[in-house]
Amino acid sequence: MTEQDLISTVIRPEIRALTAYKVADATGYIKLDAMENPYTWPEAVKAEWLNIIHDAEINRYPDPEAKALCRILKEYNQIPAESEILLGNGSDEIIQLLLMALPANATVMAAEPSFVMYQQVAQCLGLNYQGLPLLADSFDIDLAVTLATIKSQQPEIIFLAYPNNPTGNLFDSDAIEKIIQQSKGLVIIDEAYAPFTDFSFIKQLTRHNNLLVMRTVSKLGLAGLRLGFIAGKASIINELNKARLPYNINILTQCSAEFALSHPDIFAEQTQTICHERARMFLQLSTITGMTPCPSAANFILFRTPKGKATDIFNALKDQGILIKNLSSQQGLLTDCLRVTIGKPEENNAFINALKECI
Numbered sequence: 001m002t003e004q005d006l007i008s009t010v011i012r013p014e015i016r017a018l019t020a021y022k023v024a025d026a027t028g029y030i031k032l033d034a035m036e037n038p039y040t041w042p043e044a045v046k047a048e049w050l051n052i053i054h055d056a057e058i059n060r061y062p063d064p065e066a067k068a069l070c071r072i073l074k075e076y077n078q079i080p081a082e083s084e085i086l087l088g089n090g091s092d093e094i095i096q097l098l099l100m101a102l103p104a105n106a107t108v109m110a111a112e113p114s115f116v117m118y119q120q121v122a123q124c125l126g127l128n129y130q131g132l133p134l135l136a137d138s139f140d141i142d143l144a145v146t147l148a149t150i151k152s153q154q155p156e157i158i159f160l161a162y163p164n165n166p167t168g169n170l171f172d173s174d175a176i177e178k179i180i181q182q183s184k185g186l187v188i189i190d191e192a193y194a195p196f197t198d199f200s201f202i203k204q205l206t207r208h209n210n211l212l213v214m215r216t217v218s219k220l221g222l223a224g225l226r227l228g229f230i231a232g233k234a235s236i237i238n239e240l241n242k243a244r245l246p247y248n249i250n251i252l253t254q255c256s257a258e259f260a261l262s263h264p265d266i267f268a269e270q271t272q273t274i275c276h277e278r279a280r281m282f283l284q285l286s287t288i289t290g291m292t293p294c295p296s297a298a299n300f301i302l303f304r305t306p307k308g309k310a311t312d313i314f315n316a317l318k319d320q321g322i323l324i325k326n327l328s329s330q331q332g333l334l335t336d337c338l339r340v341t342i343g344k345p346e347e348n349n350a351f352i353n354a355l356k357e358c359i
């Protein structure tokens with residue numbers, strides 16, 4: 001049997017048809033491509049953290065329910081007492097878990113453009129995927145079309161990133177509310193960028209049976225730990241928990257996240273600086289001829305470049321040592337668009353100066 005025959009026999013066609021999610025090699029670049037927090041911790045805090053790691057019992061399995069961490073996460077994120085949470089190895093894993101729990105042939109919907117993993121995982125699992133196109137001028141929800149699509153196709157699950165990635169905007173909250181009310185399936189509000197906005201659906205959790213809110217610690221400054229959670233009605237979280245692997249949150253993640261979240265001031269200061277820089281970057285980008293930045297409530301800015309120039313600009317920035325994200329190849333509303341993550345002031349200045357050099 002040839003390798004190709006073997007692959008055709010043992011790998012499902014929908015997986016063979018996929019392209020793997022590629023992450024660019026950032027070695028040596030100013031890294032403004034992945035919505036990470038650019039700041040680390042003061043040395044004294046790092047030393048305290050190392051003491052905790054020192055005592056972690058890595059010869060034992062971790063707490064399968066990560067009870068202490070759940071308690072801290074609920075408090076830090078002001079989750080209503082009657083809601084339950086489930087943890088994932090990054091919110092990516094929670095997306096996979098949610099979709100694995102759906103019936104065969106279920107329909108998954110997500111705003112488009114949005115985070116690519118919703119569609120990627122849906123296709124990987126052989127589910128039906130239907131994009132909900134956003135309005136071209138504002139990147140907001142096209143409510144009439146969206147409600148009609150939901151009514152005709154009755155999706156089991158809808159993902160709405162709030163703020164949205166890669167556009168950075170917050171969708172109209174009344175539109176989201178109507179989608180939650182009219183949907184007979186689950187509605188997942190993905191609040192990955194919550195640290196950079198005051199808007200949230202967490203308070204609405206108690207009002208809707210089909211609403212779940214997902215968050216991550218990645219953008220807060222703990223991307224390397226791989227930890228996300230989803231909150232919702234206890235009965236739904238209990239069902240999802242059956243599909244979760246017992247030790248999905250390792251002991252180093254558990255103790256490190258518990259420690260980190262007990263230092264909220266550090267994160268508050270860092271995210272505030274990032275939000276300041278976001279405002280400054282937006283203004284600077286607006287003054288560069290041909291660049292149109294989109295207002296952002298997240299830690300990145302999407303900007304439109306002159307027609308047909310996105311890839312040239314992306315490559316020219318790379319040549320100057322700056323890595324951002326080229327979204328133009330996704331086409332549709334993202335044609336000519338690039339996305340830059342907000343870094344440290346000096347990194348942002350280097351990006352702006354390099355961009356000016358490109359035109």
Ligand code: PMP
Nearest residue numbers: 090091092115161165192216218
């Ligand atoms: N949701 C959104 C909207 C994202 O942009 C991302 C990462 N870019 C994630 C979820 C996944 O985050 P993580 O797996 O790091 O928790």
